[in-house]
Amino acid sequence: MQRCLIIAEAGVNxxxxxxxxxxxxDAAVAAGADIVKxxxxxxxxxVTRAAKKAAYQETQTGEGDQYSMLKALELDEEAxxxxxxHCAEQGIEFLxxxxxxxxxxxxxxxxxxxxxxxxxxxxxxxxVRFLASKGLPLIVSTGMATLDEVxxxxxxxxxxxxxxxxxxxxxxxxxxxxxxxxxxxxxxxVNLLAMRTLQDRFGLPVGYSDHTAGIFVAPLxxxxxxxxxxxxxxxxxxxxxxxxxxxxxxxxLARMVGAIRDTxxxxxxxxxAPTGPELEVRVAARRSVTLAVDVRAGxxxxxxxxxxxxxxxxxxxAELDSIVGRIVIRPMHEGDTLHREDLAP
Numbered sequence: 460m461q462r463c464l465i466i467a468e469a470g471v472n473x474x475x476x477x478x479x480x481x482x483x484x485d486a487a488v489a490a491g492a493d494i495v496k497x498x499x500x501x502x503x504x505x506v507t508r509a510a511k512k513a514a515y516q517e518t519q520t521g522e523g524d525q526y527s528m529l530k531a532l533e534l535d536e537e538a539x540x541x542x543x544x545h546c547a548e549q550g551i552e553f554l555x556x557x558x559x560x561x562x563x564x565x566x567x568x569x570x571x572x573x574x575x576x577x578x579x580x581x582x583x584x585x586x587v588r589f590l591a592s593k594g595l596p597l598i599v600s601t602g603m604a605t606l607d608e609v610x611x612x613x614x615x616x617x618x619x620x621x622x623x624x625x626x627x628x629x630x631x632x633x634x635x636x637x638x639x640x641x642x643x644x645x646x647x648x649v650n651l652l653a654m655r656t657l658q659d660r661f662g663l664p665v666g667y668s669d670h671t672a673g674i675f676v677a678p679l680x681x682x683x684x685x686x687x688x689x690x691x692x693x694x695x696x697x698x699x700x701x702x703x704x705x706x707x708x709x710x711x712l713a714r715m716v717g718a719i720r721d722t723x724x725x726x727x728x729x730x731x732a733p734t735g736p737e738l739e740v741r742v743a744a745r746r747s748v749t750l751a752v753d754v755r756a757g758x759x760x761x762x763x764x765x766x767x768x769x770x771x772x773x774x775x776x777a778e779l780d781s782i783v784g785r786i787v788i789r790p791m792h793e794g795d796t797l798h799r800e801d802l803a804p
Contacts, residue, residue: 460728463681463719464666466554466689467492467712471532474700480534480542482694488549490713491720495551496575496689499539499566500558502530515642516701528701536565543569560589567593578602578640578668581612591619596632598687600668602640606660609635613661630663634687638668642705649676651683658684670705674715678722690715745771748779748797754787765797773798 467487473480480497487495502525510525520528534542539555546553556575557563563574573596580586581604590597597616601609616633625632637654654665666687667680680688693706707715733741749768754760762783767776773796774782786803 460723460726461686462723463685464494464687465492465716465719466494466496466687468496468689468691470498470691470702472691472693472700472702472706473534474698475532475534477534477538477541479694480538481545484542484545484549484551486692486694486709486712488551490709491716492712493552494554495546497542497555498558499555499562500529500533501562502526502533504559505529519701519704520699540569563590573598576600578604578638582608584615587612587615588619591616592623594623594625598634598636600636600638602638602668606656609657634664634666635661636666636668636687636689639670642670642702643672644670646671651680654683654685672705674707674711674718677715678718681719681722682726688719742770742772745769746776747771747773748776748782750791750793750795750797753792756787756789758787760785760787770796772796
């Protein structure tokens, strides 16, 4: 089974501090995540000064505008470069969601291996086409979207790749993440089966971007086929900021990674065959053709001479009928397990 790609979403939980960002990288490494992801944006290119916060953002940070909140959460290019180098040193993939073309080009210049489209940009046709033209694997979150909107975005990706002369099958480069853009997401709104809907409709790899509290959903999503799983995490849930309250702390992140990996072990490879230990157990648990009476050498066996009893290291029950009429070559006793070498050819 292919391993699920686990993305530890640091996002803006660094609170604008490079030191916090580096500590988040270390926490993701310690937890066993495959990727640590941040967000790259300039507030001046993302929101107007009049844009209001989402309700969950107001709950966590108080009233005010998006611009001021996001401006305080920016990291400059030098900080990004140092974070990327730290990821390389620690052996974890660095990823960041670029929210505009300039930010994306900068991230590509840092050598990121894939791109991420956030849910809020799914209907941003020019930006979707721009990302698709870059020739890197693309992960698309689909929070807030209808199925028709997802279909439209997939078409934009396909068309942009064709224009750019990229001929790799779409299923090799595009992954769709089911997502519910509510922080935290109540369990009643998770709808994990929507992953299957996406997979059935588009024939693409799917995953889940999780905004629920805790780690309960993670192994379930993996069991239902999530090839990518993304989860917000923080150094401390009590820190101020829009996303901390709906994030895992480092120890919880480690447990989540462990739960996903355990689920993969449980799922196995789908091939039905006895395990090594089962081969031993079946000797004790299965039956063999067994003598119901004492017999002498040269005696021809009849039905009444035979029964089926454990252990299962002799002639199997399926061959009982073929044993009737065979000749025993040595004296044997009631309860003896019958083996092929006990019978005349």
